[in-house]
Amino acid sequence: MSLVIVGTVAFDAIETPFGKTDKIVGGAATFAGLAASYLYPNVKLVSVIGEDFGEENLSIMTSKGIDVEGVEIIPGGKSFFWSGKYHNDMNSRDTLITELNVLADFDPKVPSSYQDCEYLLLGNLTPSVQLATLERLENKPKLVVLDTMNFWMDVAMDGLKEVLQKVDVLTINDAEARQLAGEYSLVKAADKILQMGPKYLIIKKGEHGALLFGEGQVFSAPALPLADVFDPTGAGDSFAGGFIGYLAKLQSVNFTNMKNAIIFGSALASFCVEKFGTERLQNLTKQEISDRIQQFVQLSKFEISE
Amino acid sequence: MSLVIVGTVAFDAIETPFGKTDKIVGGAATFAGLAASYLYPNVKLVSVIGEDFGEENLSIMTSKGIDVEGVEIIPGGKSFFWSGKYHNDMNSRDTLITELNVLADFDPKVPSSYQDCEYLLLGNLTPSVQLATLERLENKPKLVVLDTMNFWMDVAMDGLKEVLQKVDVLTINDAEARQLAGEYSLVKAADKILQMGPKYLIIKKGEHGALLFGEGQVFSAPALPLADVFDPTGAGDSFAGGFIGYLAKLQSVNFTNMKNAIIFGSALASFCVEKFGTERLQNLTKQEISDRIQQFVQLSKFEISE
Numbered sequence: 001m002s003l004v005i006v007g008t009v010a011f012d013a014i015e016t017p018f019g020k021t022d023k024i025v026g027g028a029a030t031f032a033g034l035a036a037s038y039l040y041p042n043v044k045l046v047s048v049i050g051e052d053f054g055e056e057n058l059s060i061m062t063s064k065g066i067d068v069e070g071v072e073i074i075p076g077g078k079s080f081f082w083s084g085k086y087h088n089d090m091n092s093r094d095t096l097i098t099e100l101n102v103l104a105d106f107d108p109k110v111p112s113s114y115q116d117c118e119y120l121l122l123g124n125l126t127p128s129v130q131l132a133t134l135e136r137l138e139n140k141p142k143l144v145v146l147d148t149m150n151f152w153m154d155v156a157m158d159g160l161k162e163v164l165q166k167v168d169v170l171t172i173n174d175a176e177a178r179q180l181a182g183e184y185s186l187v188k189a190a191d192k193i194l195q196m197g198p199k200y201l202i203i204k205k206g207e208h209g210a211l212l213f214g215e216g217q218v219f220s221a222p223a224l225p226l227a228d229v230f231d232p233t234g235a236g237d238s239f240a241g242g243f244i245g246y247l248a249k250l251q252s253v254n255f256t257n258m259k260n261a262i263i264f265g266s267a268l269a270s271f272c273v274e275k276f277g278t279e280r281l282q283n284l285t286k287q288e289i290s291d292r293i294q295q296f297v298q299l300s301k302f303e304i305s306e
Numbered sequence: 307m308s309l310v311i312v313g314t315v316a317f318d319a320i321e322t323p324f325g326k327t328d329k330i331v332g333g334a335a336t337f338a339g340l341a342a343s344y345l346y347p348n349v350k351l352v353s354v355i356g357e358d359f360g361e362e363n364l365s366i367m368t369s370k371g372i373d374v375e376g377v378e379i380i381p382g383g384k385s386f387f388w389s390g391k392y393h394n395d396m397n398s399r400d401t402l403i404t405e406l407n408v409l410a411d412f413d414p415k416v417p418s419s420y421q422d423c424e425y426l427l428l429g430n431l432t433p434s435v436q437l438a439t440l441e442r443l444e445n446k447p448k449l450v451v452l453d454t455m456n457f458w459m460d461v462a463m464d465g466l467k468e469v470l471q472k473v474d475v476l477t478i479n480d481a482e483a484r485q486l487a488g489e490y491s492l493v494k495a496a497d498k499i500l501q502m503g504p505k506y507l508i509i510k511k512g513e514h515g516a517l518l519f520g521e522g523q524v525f526s527a528p529a530l531p532l533a534d535v536f537d538p539t540g541a542g543d544s545f546a547g548g549f550i551g552y553l554a555k556l557q558s559v560n561f562t563n564m565k566n567a568i569i570f571g572s573a574l575a576s577f578c579v580e581k582f583g584t585e586r587l588q589n590l591t592k593q594e595i596s597d598r599i600q601q602f603v604q605l606s607k608f609e610i611s612e
Contacts, residue, residue: 205514
């Protein structure tokens with residue numbers, strides 16, 4: 001039994017009000033895989049990289065026990081590269097460079113050793129690659145989580161709608177939920193989106209937390225108020241990885257467990273933003289995670305006895 | 307023992323994507339007083355109105371047992387009038403008309419029967435009027451809550467800083483907290499604001515809930531996701547009224563009680579936006595409030611057993 005994550009493994013160059021980086025390791029599958037690895041031991045990645053990525057960078061994943069057999073290395077190829085600059089509010093950013101490189105022809109390989117997949121995270125990627133990965137699994141996983149973004153709604157809505165019909169959980173942000181449903185009210189948007197296929201919808205609201213819709217219920221998860229957000233890159237991917245990693249650990253999917261999974265996802269995301277790139281996610285302890293979870297409990301707990 | 311609320315009692319004319327109203331009853335003290343009246347029986351208003359307001363409109367308050375002895379009626383005067391139009395997102399609005407009328411010379415009268423005040427809400431008003439009300443109370447109340455807005459930061463920052471030194475709780479929205487502190491991070495902004503006088507800071511985030519800072523702790527309260535926000539006018543005032551009304555009922559002020567008070571304030575605000583103006587707040591039952599509180603409990607409750 002395993003948790004399979006498909007997504008980018010890439011290089012980023014990031015500028016924030018706190019400083020800037022050279023090319024550092026990034027990518028949705030990287031962040032999600034690292035986050036999940038703290039909660040579940042059997043994480044496997046599907047991705048594509050160029051020869052430039054190198055063993056040393058791959059060891060960021062393998063040193064955490066993450067299986068990279070499904071990470072195809074294209075001889076002579078260059079890895080996907082994204083460069084961006086965050087504004088002072090850290091909520092908006094400009095993309096400076098996007099070099100697709102080997103990602104342009106990404107044809108996801110699912111090794112036979114991955115056919116034990118029970119939990120599948122379709123990380124933010126072109127919907128056709130997400131769909132291909134799903135189809136190359138011989139057995140339908142217990143749970144399929146899809147992460148996507150407004151870009152795919154703009155350029156590949158038909159493909160996105162097709163893959164939406166085959167997933168259990170969709171994670172998007174509030175602006176994307178409004179765009180996808182054509183409804184400003186998030187309650188109405190959620191109703192519409194839950195008719196498109198997913199049984200559960202998670203609306204990520206960044207510093208405002210997240211909402212979970214499904215089974216006729218709603219859950220509002222807080223975000224941890226942070227004095228400094230150092231680099232938001234990968235926060236959403238860390239959230240998704242922490243979320244599905246926790247459910248894989250529990251081996252049980254229902255609304256109650258999903259609420260807790262969102263808290264774990266939020267906790268992993270709150271670590272991610274404390275340093276540039278994957279730095280913080282490479283060096284977490286179980287105690288730190290446990291303490292952070294307790295912070296979330298304290299943050300939102302109240303008891304009313306009228 | 308009583309809860310005294312100073313603020314506007316006024317007329318509004320409101321346009322939203324759902325329709326528009328003629329002149330209807332509004333004002334910060336009106337909304338706050340109505341909200342508080344469901345939680346605490348002894349609510350007293352300090353305000354000023356013109357002869358145009360009329361007994362029938364005042365009976366909206368008096369029929370709820372709200373004392374209006376401190377609402378001065380200026381012979382021949384016209385009541386404060388505000389007209390605004392909300393945009394489709396219901397989060398932003400344009401002010402169409404502001405007629406100060408009798409509010410321009412508001413000199414708050416505190417009747418001797420109000421000297422039993424133990425809980426004081428200084429509703430959104432010019433800081434000099436908030437300060438005058440506070441000074442006209444012979445005994446310092448147990449708890450003073452101040453509501454204000456960006457407008458007073460722009461035109462009366464010195465007065466605002468003076469009154470801030472004399473209050474226990476400040477309620478403002480996130481943009482206003484950033485403006486007041488000159489810090490983007492709400493954690494850093496809260497630290498600075500808590501050094502300006504208040505022991506507690508409530509940051510209202512509208513559809514994203516509210517944050518409470520104080521006693522070295524943080525609490526994140528959810529907002530109820532609503533299918534339709536009919537008219538947001540008065541939501542912040544209803545929140546403040548519900549908040550202080552609940553604390554007045556408990557007769558005990560600490561962080562734990564304040565968390566619950568925020569939930570009650572949020573519940574009252576969630577009713578307020580369901581209809582135009584004060585309509586919904588005029589017709590609530592205890593059962594409806596109790597059911598709404600349970601919705602808030604369900605919305606944010608999770609239990610993690612690792």
